[in-house]
Amino acid sequence: MIIKPTLLLDETKCKANIAFMADKAKIHNVELRPHFKTHQSLEIGRWFKDAGVTKITVSSLDMANYFATAWNDITVAFPINILEIETINDLASRITLNLLIESKTSLKFLEKHLKHSVNFYIKINIGNNRAGLLHYDSESIDALLEISKNSTKLNFIGFLGHAGQTYKCRSKSDIISVHEEAKKKLVNLKNQYVTNYPNIIASYGDTPSCSVAENFEGIDEIRPGNYAFYDMMQVQIGSCKVNDIAVALECPIVAIHPKQSEVVIYGGGIHLSKDRMEDSNFGTIYGNVAQKTSNGWNDIIANTYVRGISQEHGIVKAPESNLANYKVGDTLLVLPVHSCMTADLMKRYKTLEDVEITMMINR
């Protein structure tokens, strides 16, 4: 029995997602280095270990620090923030720390201030246009390698790209075509440098590609993260089915508005985040509503969605004919648009077996 917005975790679905990707990586002979920014939990991390995962990805040094008690090979998939050099040195003394480099300033700074050796990938923009050097920018790449070539502390391990542009896809075939193009950019780059650097790898990411694609030729490592939970955005992209989604926000119902055919829930932007998606029928939505069962949830309820959220309020649009199913003092389940952001806000999970699972609190 919950009394406040609570993030439910379906352990069975989550473990099935973890197993799916572990198996897929084995079949394709790529190393799976999952991104842990989605769940941010040591306990859920153990489920990955049970599936054979030995290396992980995180998105901040704080997160690396949190996971360093249990994992000894961690990639921080974010252009390194040199202001945190003390944390970098501390981590580098304890684990195999892999950093992302795209700037000469950062690399020179590290060379000067590192007390222990680290590995680094060169971060490549393979089409997402967020971070990284442009994939054809050999001049900048060479300038970085010039800095590191005689270093005893900076070990170049390869090229890392994230094909985040798959988030704009809306079908499996879309995803595959974006994936092929992005992959080619990264693999070509690796092939260009592998003669001089025979041990380098191509590290590739994103949940849509890794969920759907079946050709990873030339890729050595994949870093999907969201797939552990999936969410409504991933359903829309074409990465998964609704039944694969492993988290739902259970929200108290605080008012029913029959004239507007709406239900007001305690569950807003500070719980779900303000992440949104465009529904082809309903415009901007902030989540779908799933059918509660005695143990978890079934499919989403047709024509029922979170049409607006503010700090603590969520407004659910529901067909008039279904309104009688909702009662003040009862709860309903929202399948989030973006599970990573919802988890980050909620800071804990409750399994369907009523067990609380903690996660990293500070950042």
Place this chain on the structure above:
Amino acid sequence: MIIKPTLLLDETKCKANIAFMADKAKIHNVELRPHFKTHQSLEIGRWFKDAGVTKITVSSLDMANYFATAWNDITVAFPINILEIETINDLASRITLNLLIESKTSLKFLEKHLKHSVNFYIKINIGNNRAGLLHYDSESIDALLEISKNSTKLNFIGFLGHAGQTYKCRSKSDIISVHEEAKKKLVNLKNQYVTNYPNIIASYGDTPSCSVAENFEGIDEIRPGNYAFYDMMQVQIGSCKVNDIAVALECPIVAIHPKQSEVVIYGGGIHLSKDRMEDSNFGTIYGNVAQKTSNGWNDIIANTYVRGISQEHGIVKAPESNLANYKVGDTLLVLPVHSCMTADLMKRYKTLEDVEITMMINR
């Protein structure tokens, strides 16, 4: 010197905002019951006390609980969540607790389970279409008053409305016209019931109206909250000027992309929130960038804005001619789109005098 995304608070600007609204309430002879969901801090709360404030508004029972150590008259401006009856009873035993009612189910439940008396407002939808009974729905209002009329624990204190539709305004004159219409709905309702309930009040909210309007006739109490900090959205609405904004997120610069004329910052959706606004020149933006000074910040920098954010990344678009002003390892300041959401995420402030200010952590 900061090393990670840090929410800076300009105490002088914040105190000036607090004083502005306190003075305005006095001039218009309305009670100021500011909404504390914006800052969520006992320490900042004391600045309101120094300005003569004695009653406050919050958005959850958890927040009421946090502030109950220092404030003895608290309104929870959210349709009451009866699942939290234990917290309600605990708070009602300690402070004057004012609840929002809009459902018969909730009111009957309270009548049955309350151990101490509480005040309640009837929540009215005065045009925002989020929560509340429709302002012309006398039938539902009467049904609620029928339940409470013989109660010794339920004390009806008036009507409460939030003209949140002012957030769609884009000028002062827009705000005033929306304000006049919304106010009329609330005041008319009070006038309709005041003969039978002579002590009831009209409680009215929202930062845009309260910042800009000069006619509060018939209103007894105002509940603005965001004005303590303001933000870029309030600038766009017409509630304030950029120089009134009292918070800025200081973000490490982690990469510069001259070809795209972009700066990558450590500062994303888990810091700023995914709240966004439409800029007439640049489309969807997630914040503006302000000019750092030796002690705080000046105006926003022209044609410079956060064009995209993901979990930890922010991508700042800047004119090519300004790119030389940004350096990896330095920081820049983002004025948030929505300061309430940013504060809620950041969980602490750092004043320009380098003092850390804590806020409520749990919800």
